[in-house]
Amino acid sequence: xxxxxLFLIALxxxxxxxxxxxxxxxxxxxxxxxxxxxxxxxxTTRPVEVQRDSHxxxxxxxxxxxxxxxxxxxxxxxxxxxxxxxNKDKGVFVGIAPExxxxxxxxGVHHDQIDEMDLNHPIGKPxxxxxxxxxxxxxxxxTDKDFWEASSSGTGEQILKWGIESxxxxxxxxNQDGSSGIDLNASVGANVxxxxxxxxxxxxxxxxxxxxSFFLLYVTVTRSSI
Numbered sequence: 001x002x003x004x005x006l007f008l009i010a011l012x013x014x015x016x017x018x019x020x021x022x023x024x025x026x027x028x029x030x031x032x033x034x035x036x037x038x039x040x041x042x043x044t045t046r047p048v049e050v051q052r053d054s055h056x057x058x059x060x061x062x063x064x065x066x067x068x069x070x071x072x073x074x075x076x077x078x079x080x081x082x083x084x085x086x087n088k089d090k091g092v093f094v095g096i097a098p099e100x101x102x103x104x105x106x107x108g109v110h111h112d113q114i115d116e117m118d119l120n121h122p123i124g125k126p127x128x129x130x131x132x133x134x135x136x137x138x139x140x141x142x143t144d145k146d147f148w149e150a151s152s153s154g155t156g157e158q159i160l161k162w163g164i165e166s167x168x169x170x171x172x173x174x175n176q177d178g179s180s181g182i183d184l185n186a187s188v189g190a191n192v193x194x195x196x197x198x199x200x201x202x203x204x205x206x207x208x209x210x211x212x213s214f215f216l217l218y219v220t221v222t223r224s225s226i
Contacts, residue, residue: 008220012213019209026202033196042081044189048117049087050128050173055139055180056111057130059171061099066166078164081189084173085157088183091176093142094160095151099168105145108137110180139178 038044050057086092097105116129143153149169150162153176173186 005220009217012216012220015209016213016217019206019213022202022206022209024206026199026204026206029195029199030203033199038189040081040189040191042079042189042191044081044083045187047083047085047185047187048128049183049185051183052112052130053181054110054112054132055174055178055182056106056109057173057182058102058106058111058113060113060115061168061170063168064164064166066164078193079191080162080164081191082160082171082186083157083189084184084186086155086175086184088175088181090179091153091155092158092184093151093153093172093174093176093178094158094186095142095148095172095174096160096162096169097148097172099170101147102170102172105139105142105147106133106135108135109133109139110135139174141176141178142172142174143176 032043036043080096082094082096084092084094111133112130113133114128115131116127118127142148142151149165150160152158152160155176173182173184175182
């Protein structure tokens with residue numbers, strides 16, 4: 001067998017491995033799309049307990065740019081859900097706001113920003129690292145502000161849902177009255193309507209590559225034996 005045919009066989013074997021990888025990835029997405037959603041159709045993290053002495057807990061700012069590339073328009077179909085339940089006898093507030101508005105609101109207010117979060121820590125509770133911003137001001141109740149892109153507040157479990165938009169946004173968790181001392185359970189979820197299509201597309205593409213690689217391998221080996 002010539003070196004050229006050996007090279008082609010190695011190349012087709014690589015295509016075969018890529019096809020297997022696509023099937024595994026697509027199958028995993030289809031499995032998750034079927035078995036890992038909650039009742040609302042969201043992929044949701046397990047609840048995490050957050051406790052801080054400050055007035056607010058914010059997420060690290062997310063810079064979302066959908067408009068720059070038309071190929072990213074499908075991201076507009078993604079919906080985010082934040083669920084929170086206060087462990088104290090206080091109402092809870094969950095909100096999403098433009099980063100600049102949130103900074104102005106919390107200027108001089110003692111609050112914490114989540115810098116890193118490991119929800120799948122193998123030992124013990126999930127690990128959350130905060131960046132603390134000291135302050136002495138007492139914020140107005142977040143329910144009195146109108147800059148929120150989406151918000152939910154009250155006693156018991158609160159669920160916020162928001163469709164992704166371009167901009168720089170942060171999520172904030174607070175007591176409903178803006179008081180200090182936060183003790184609540186929270187989870188984050190996402191609804192990705194296109195997920196099933198992505199999973200099916202990857203699976204079909206992987207199957208095509210596998211069949212094509214087998215066919216090309218057969219032709220190459222058969223011709224080499226003639």
